[in-house]
Amino acid sequence: MKIGLIGSGNMARAMARGWGEPVLCTDSGSGSAQGLVDELGGERVSSNRELADRADLVVLCHKPYHLDQVAQEIRDTGKPVASVLGATPTPRLQQAYPQSQVFALMPNTPVEIGQGIVVYAQREQDDEVDRALESRVLELFARLGKVVTVPERLMGPATAISGVGPAYQALLAEAQVDAAVRKGLTAQLASELVTATMSGSAALIEAKGYDTLAVRREVTSPGGSTARGLDALERANIREAFQDAIEAVVDPDGRRG
Numbered sequence: 629m630k631i632g633l634i635g636s637g638n639m640a641r642a643m644a645r646g647w648g649e650p651v652l653c654t655d656s657g658s659g660s661a662q663g664l665v666d667e668l669g670g671e672r673v674s675s676n677r678e679l680a681d682r683a684d685l686v687v688l689c690h691k692p693y694h695l696d697q698v699a700q701e702i703r704d705t706g707k708p709v710a711s712v713l714g715a716t717p718t719p720r721l722q723q724a725y726p727q728s729q730v731f732a733l734m735p736n737t738p739v740e741i742g743q744g745i746v747v748y749a750q751r752e753q754d755d756e757v758d759r760a761l762e763s764r765v766l767e768l769f770a771r772l773g774k775v776v777t778v779p780e781r782l783m784g785p786a787t788a789i790s791g792v793g794p795a796y797q798a799l800l801a802e803a804q805v806d807a808a809v810r811k812g813l814t815a816q817l818a819s820e821l822v823t824a825t826m827s828g829s830a831a832l833i834e835a836k837g838y839d840t841l842a843v844r845r846e847v848t849s850p851g852g853s854t855a856r857g858l859d860a861l862e863r864a865n866i867r868e869a870f871q872d873a874i875e876a877v878v879d880p881d882g883r884r885g
């Protein structure tokens with residue numbers, strides 16, 4: 629399946645690295661498409677139209693507000709379209725691409741190393757979906773990590789934890805590293821300790837069937853140091869901070885406070 633990426637920014641580059649195969653790609657004039665091709669092979673194509681003519685699957689990697697402009701250039705090719713555009717549900721894609729099979733997916737940046745989560749908006753049973761094509765598209769994205777299918781109405785909250793999640797994890801790591809540096813660890817050593825603890829803990833939580841309480845209890849002796857640390861985090865309202873964060877992502881106009 630020849631992949632054509634419209635847009636060659638952060639997400640396009642992360643996916644192309646994850647796929648590790650030459651792609652066709654475009655940009656809006658910055659030279660990012662050439663940069664992507666220089667790194668990974670493939671071809672910078674001079675127009676979105678030519679890209680759509682030559683690709684088997686067009687992957688929209690531009691910003692959501694360019695949807696109609698790009699669609700106008702290529703919609704009459706009728707080529708299948710996979711979109712990674714934030715906050716752009718399947719019906720909106722179908723409106724922009726009435727003659728195409730459309731698929732709404734939301735990857736996160738760990739796709740770059742084959743450890744991404746790709747959330748796929750489930751199609752209704754009565755939709756006119758080409759199920760064979762859908763399988764091929766999902767197989768392609770499964771090469772980037774794990775594909776999770778959710779109902780369209782839950783795409784917002786699902787992507788508010790997975791799509792933006794790498795930034796949250798990076799912030800959590802950074803805060804812990806900074807705290808440890810203040811106590812005398814080098815940033816390098818602290819970073820190794822924090823990231824290994826994050827990935828090991830994630831694997832342990834998964835192995836225990838996502839029972840986070842069990843994992844916490846196993847580390848927390850009554851009156852001990854972990855209990856004191858957790859208490860400090862609870863008093864700093866860490867749960868409320870994450871609740872605020874998801875509200876801010878899912879419902880930017882209705883933000884609390």
Ligand SMILES: NC(=O)c1ccc[n+]([C@@H]2O[C@H](COP(=O)([O-])OP(=O)(O)OC[C@H]3O[C@@H](n4cnc5c(N)ncnc54)[C@H](OP(=O)(O)O)[C@@H]3O)[C@@H](O)[C@H]2O)c1
Pocket residue numbers: 634635636637638639640654655656657658659660661676688689690691692694697698712713714715734735736737791
């Ligand atoms: N970053 C993430 O973690 C993430 C996660 C999930 C989904 N997404 C989605 O991925 C999409 C891209 O995000 P990003 O972070 O990769 O943005 P980005 O780095 O700004 O990249 C956007 C790309 O689109 C190109 N572009 C703009 N207009 C175009 C046009 N008319 N024709 C062809 N290319 C055009 C830009 O070209 P120039 O290089 O010339 O400016 C740029 O290469 C967004 O819709 C976002 O919601 C991002």
